Every structure is written in structure tokens, then in C-alpha cells.
Amino acid sequence: MATMKDVAKAAGVSLSTVSYALNSNRPISPATRDRVMAAVDDLGYTRNAAARALAGRRSHVLALVLPPTSTSFSATIGQFVAGAVAAAEEHGYTLVIWPFAWDDQAKVDQLVRQKLADGVLVMEVTLDDQRITALERAHVPFTMIGRTAELAGRSWVDIDFEATMAETLDRLTALGHTRVALLNHSNRMLDARYGPAVRTRDAFLDQTARRRLVGYHTPCDDTALAGRGAAAQIWGHDPDITAVITLHELAAIGLVNWLTVEDRAIPDDVSVIGIATSPLITALSVPPLTAMRAPGPDLGRTAIYELIDVIDAEPRRDRPRLIPCTYTEGGTLAPAQPGHPARKVRS
Amino acid sequence: MATMKDVAKAAGVSLSTVSYALNSNRPISPATRDRVMAAVDDLGYTRNAAARALAGRRSHVLALVLPPTSTSFSATIGQFVAGAVAAAEEHGYTLVIWPFAWDDQAKVDQLVRQKLADGVLVMEVTLDDQRITALERAHVPFTMIGRTAELAGRSWVDIDFEATMAETLDRLTALGHTRVALLNHSNRMLDARYGPAVRTRDAFLDQTARRRLVGYHTPCDDTALAGRGAAAQIWGHDPDITAVITLHELAAIGLVNWLTVEDRAIPDDVSVIGIATSPLITALSVPPLTAMRAPGPDLGRTAIYELIDVIDAEPRRDRPRLIPCTYTEGGTLAPAQPGHPARKVRS
């Protein structure tokens, strides 16, 4: 395998010139640069990552810690990762995933101390996440996807749940809906102070109250079965609810099934709108789910920008880090029935 | 950050002694080893990965290439990854995921040539996968999860679909089922010669024929909707089918819904059994899905063993590389109805 020395010889320049040409961090005449590049192509040369990291004290690797048995490396996370990979690449970094429980602090620590990555992206942060303080103690550059309650001096990006909920309720009220349910993450997640669950609930309760809507909050496991149960619970509690906001994929499927079995039509009898939902998911149902689409790729990009700034010790506070979901037309939203929705009964 | 030199000084030994103590690849007296280890603990020392890789010409990193928008980093893959991570760790390797389309050959190439990993794990291999030949040309150590049709000189591990299908049909026939449907992956996957889809179909058709069963093969996209459609198709084609074998998660949900709507009871009217299904999935339905559980962790471990052997140029051909799924009791299997299953009609 060719080394930089070989390239230097082939191009008739010094070793350092090759290095500078490759890193373009000092002026190089176009002529010599061309000769270097030609030699690089000729020899099929690629920098050795280990040597580069050793000499430069920088691995040029960023790590995303993601439990393999996470709530699913689902479409939404996939979109996020894709955006992050692209952004990292544009900045000369390689993004890799460290597939173990992120609260396996020992492992994260060890990899970080080996200097296998220059910085770490942290997902599924809870409001009082202990792991963040550990990272801070270890002086590891990191960016959170999501937010701890305490944000001082911490780098983060997150979905703007408040704004997203506002737009969602705007659209529902514009259609005449006044009784709305929220199919939220499970109580387990709420108890763990999982940011999206807590923020969505709070925004929902707060904003429905302020708008004088009837808002019914329903935590629910993310399974089709739990979704079915939640549906029964929702309309058992209030038969006149005409719209549901949902955060889950599988639970939403269950809810839809229940409605089908109960002969309630979507969207004529009940409107459904997803929140922070991936487009890959919305397309799966019929009619396609109307949703506030999760800003996956944007979040990924922004997270990488943040992280690189932290690594370079160049904090920029002018970047928008709270990114709203955007409305995506589907077929599951309709005006509320005048009066009560017809409630079909079935033997 | 402490270096090996610091440890040597603290322990009162030479630098090389520390190295040997850490790698235990030459005799060390217990006394000096203890002193070294004590110094290591004291200083909180960790080997620098870059320096180690540069000097040792080995990164001690293994890479799993996994598209972020894959058919879902689902529970099954998660289990596989968990097994692989554990096995890699036991052998002194770190397993990382490279999250980009694995047929983005250029990227894989580049990372490999930077020597960012010593070997690569390849998932979702098709029968005539072009990417494998590319890896061979580049002399990159790799192991396939799945199999190309041509196997000569290639390292692989795979699920034993034939044996799994045999046991599945054994169990169904023992319960008196003679008319069985297979809910397979989509035609797109079959056209792409995706191994699991092709092997399952072939095993199903072959073995049902040999057993003189009626076997109906139904390719199907992995969405709840497609599953519903497939169910309609199955019983439209043959109302007397009493058992379904399924490969999908979401499609199975759709199929179950359809049965619910049609007032067919599971398992009394229709038996359902999953193939290569993760236990995390089976638990989600009610009654829990009876299934042939995917040997995720075993596959992961075995794949790592294989890959390390390839890297060490120590091919072992005595290891079982074809791993069957194992039966997991659930609540979705019952004896076939004597005569026709009652076919309920609904207005």
C-alpha cells in the first residue's frame, strides 16, 4: 500500500507538500497540487487513518451512541442518521455508530479515552440525564439530540415540540375540532423524563387549555395492541372526541384498527394527525397519514455542525437549534362533524 | 493524558515491558505485571488506539455496514448486533456500525483503505451480490450474513431456512393443517434475489409439495396495509387455508387485523406462525405470536468468530455456520378445524 512518501517521490515534491496539498491548509501552487493529485490517483493512495490521527491528535471520527435494541432504529432515526452522515462527510469527518446501551458508561468512556472518536452525539436524552454530567466530567465533546432540563454550556439540537403542537392545534381548530386526544409515549417513558414525551404532553395540556379545547392525554406503549386499548380508552372516556394526535407508529396502527372495527371512518368520523413522524411511515397507511413530519435530516445536519463547533472550541450561538416539524398533507384530516360524530354500533 | 511512558516510569520498568504486560504476548513475571497494572490503574491509563493501530498495523475495529434506512434496524437486527458486539469485545475488538448504503461501494472502499477497520461484516447479501466480488478484489477481510449463491472461499453465516421450514411444517402437519399459506417478502425482494425471501419460498414450495400439502405462496410488502391485502388474497384464493407462515412484522399485523374484521379467530379458525422472528416482536401481539425465533445473538457471535478467523488467516471449517431458528411457544397455533373452518360472514 502506497504511503505519502511514495506519492512525494512520484510527484517530485517533499513529503510535507503532499500533506499540505491533501489538507489544503497552506497555499499550494496549482501546478504542484495537480502533480500531487495525479500521483495520488496513479498510486491509488489513501491516507492512513491511524497515522493521521496519531500525528494530528484527531481521529476525524464522530460517534453516535445508539442502543441496538433501541425503540427501533426506525425510519425517523434513519433519516436523522442519514443527514448526520452527509454533514459529517462534508466536513471531513466519518460518522460511526457505537451500538451499545448509551448508559453503559464504562464502554463509552473506554472508547472515548482510546481516542477512537473526537466527539459524541447523544440521543434520547432525558431531562435529568446522568450520563451527560459524566461526559462533562470527562471533558468529552458532545452534542445532545434532545435536551436536559439544565442547558448551561451544553450543546444540543431538538425538535420544537411546542411550535409543532401549536401548528397542529391550529390546523385542528381551523377544521372545527374542539375535543382532541393525544396518544403519547408510555408512562414508563414519562416517568423516565424522556424529553419528547414530557414536552409533548406539557405543550398539549397547556395549549389545549389556553385555547379552551378539551384535551385528553393518553400515554400508551408502542404496540399495535396498546394502541387498540388506548383507542378504546379514549372513546370510552369521551365518545365525542373527533381528532387524535399520535406520536407512535405501531400504536397508531392499533388505533386505526380499532376505529375500523368500530366502523368509524377516517377522516370523516375521526381525524388523525401524526407528530414527529417520518415520511416513510406516513406513506404506509391508507389513506396516507397526515402528519407533522420530523425534521430528521435537518436535525442530523445541525447536530453535526454543533458537535464540530464544540470540538473546535468555536461555540456559535446564532444557529437555530430548535427545529419544528413541517406539515405534510395526507388523507386523515377532515372537518369535525357538525354536532356529534355518528357513533356506529356493531354486534 | 497518561502515555505508556508514564506508566513505565511509575512502575519502574521499561516501556516495552508495559506493552508486553498489556498485550501478554511474552512471559512477564507476576511481580512486574502487578506493578504495571497498579500503575495503569493509578494513572487511569488507556492505550491510544491510533498509536496502537499504527505500530501494530491493526485497528482492532470491526465494521458492520448497515444502511440507516434499511428494512428497519429492527429488533431482529438489534439482537444480532448485540451478539456481535459481545463476541467482538471478548476478542479485543470494537464493533462499530458504518451507517450508509452498503452498495455505496466507494465509501466502504475508502474507509477500508484508510484502515479504519480490520474487517467488515456484510448484511442482507443477495444471491449474486456484486459488492462481494468488489470486496474480494480489494482483499478486504469480510464475512457475509447470508450467502451468495457462489460460496467458494467465502466466509459466511446464515439462518438455516430449510431446517426452519421443515420444523415449521412438521408442527403444522402434526396439528392437522394441510392447506398452508406463506406470507413472504415482497416481489421486489424476490427479484433482487434477496436470500431469505428466495430460500424461504423455495423451501416452502418444495417441502409442501413433497409432503403433499397445499402451499400457497404470497409475496407481500412489509406494511400493515399490504398484509391486509395479502390476507384477502390468500382466502380469496382458497377459503380453506387454515394456517399462515409469516416473515414480516408489519404485514403480520395487517393480516391479523383482516382476520379480526372477518371474524376469524386466532388460533381457533386460523393458525399463525412467524419465521425468523425476534422474541421482542412475538411478545407484542395478543395472543403472543408462536414463532420460529431468529437466532440473532448466535448469528452475531458466529459471524464475529468467522471474521476474526479470516483476518487472522486461520479459516476453520468445523464451525456450524448454518443456524436454525428455534421454536417458541406462543398462542397462535391450534389444531386445524375438522373439515372446513367456519367461515363467518359479515355485513
Added chain:
DNA sequence: CTGTTAGCGCATTCAA
């Protein structure tokens, strides 16, 4: 704009 050179931190060969 380009060349020379000193390490980066460790594995490993050669001596003892």
C-alpha cells in the same frame, strides 16, 4: 510557495 525535521504513542526486533 516549498522543504526539512521532530515527534505523535505504541509494537516489536534485537540484545542482554
Added chain:
DNA sequence: TTGAATGCGCTAACAG
């Protein structure tokens, strides 16, 4: 069983 010395391939001063 241990130590000394070399070099892995590259970055980043320093010097011109």
C-alpha cells in the same frame, strides 16, 4: 524474564 532502539505514516512547526 527484561531493556533499548527502531519505525509505523503522518502533521505541524520551523526554516527558507
